[in-house]
Amino acid sequence: MLRVSKLTDYATVILTHIAHQPDELHAASDITQDTGVALPTVSKVLKLLAKANILISYRGSKGGYALANKPNETNVAEVITAIEGPIGMTECTTSDGTCEQESSCEIKGNWNLINRAVYTALEAVTLADMVAPVRQQAVTVGLPTVTKSNDLNVEN
Amino acid sequence: MLRVSKLTDYATVILTHIAHQPDELHAASDITQDTGVALPTVSKVLKLLAKANILISYRGSKGGYALANKPNETNVAEVITAIEGPIGMTECTTSDGTCEQESSCEIKGNWNLINRAVYTALEAVTLADMVAPVRQQAVTVGLPTVTKSNDLNVEN
């Protein structure tokens, strides 16, 4: 199954929470209470997001985290990259030379194409979209413009 | 890093190889030699692809595998699903009820949107595209039509 890690999932939950009050400072302990995610885990995620400049951190008493940019300026691709590293669906996409078959591999270029397509899709969704309640929302990505209906199942 | 498993990567290599001679039968042992992937692994992948009706298998002496459909009728989304199971980026997308936060989770619907966008991107690339050498190829997916240039790096 093609999936993001749990930490990335937490990251979106946490960011969505913060984005609801974009002008306030949020301490890790507050976020734990509001989201139900364990404190050490919240802490870890927040650090990663700060390191990637998605959040700004303030130390010390009365410290906490705030969004570095407006909700519509941070997209899902950035969040995934912050937690999991560069988005690349195969080994050869992110690190050269580690694949033995590389020299004779004829499909590397095509995987790059696929990556690009996926990345574009992820880039099109911002935090602002995540904050918004699920609505009849056109995803402006993909061949046929997809219109959201409830609980669409992506398989088959 | 958002990625497909190695087995899925092998699957695309193997399928690409088979698609070069779509009218011949390919035994697992032949494929091992031509691709450099270990026999037990090749074998495992072929079984999974056959089970998903992407390949047709013929047992016995002179047996082997062949494509069930034309190269342009099998897409990457199907291949990923065959090897890894349903494509869904978060737990709640593929299996209901296992996430404790589900009832209070406000972003589930939005993950469904993202899944849909990614799936559409993966669906747009077929085996026929993989067989073709990397060429100046427009990916008909994503907002701006992406034109392939060499070694585009998907990050930042």
Place this chain on the structure above:
DNA sequence: CTAATATAGTACTAAAATAGTCCTATATAA
């Protein structure tokens, strides 16, 4: 200047997913 609070960084452990291998059964052709 000191104490309290909150993040930064790093290292470690446990659990889960993945990869890879092997064995036995079944089907087909010569």
Place this chain on the structure above:
DNA sequence: TTATATAGGACTATTTTAGTACTATATTAG
């Protein structure tokens, strides 16, 4: 009947991920 090739399932080792803990540093308040 024998050789060949896939089907299916079980098992092990490896790798990745998740989660935790500890120490250092920065900031505010008194």
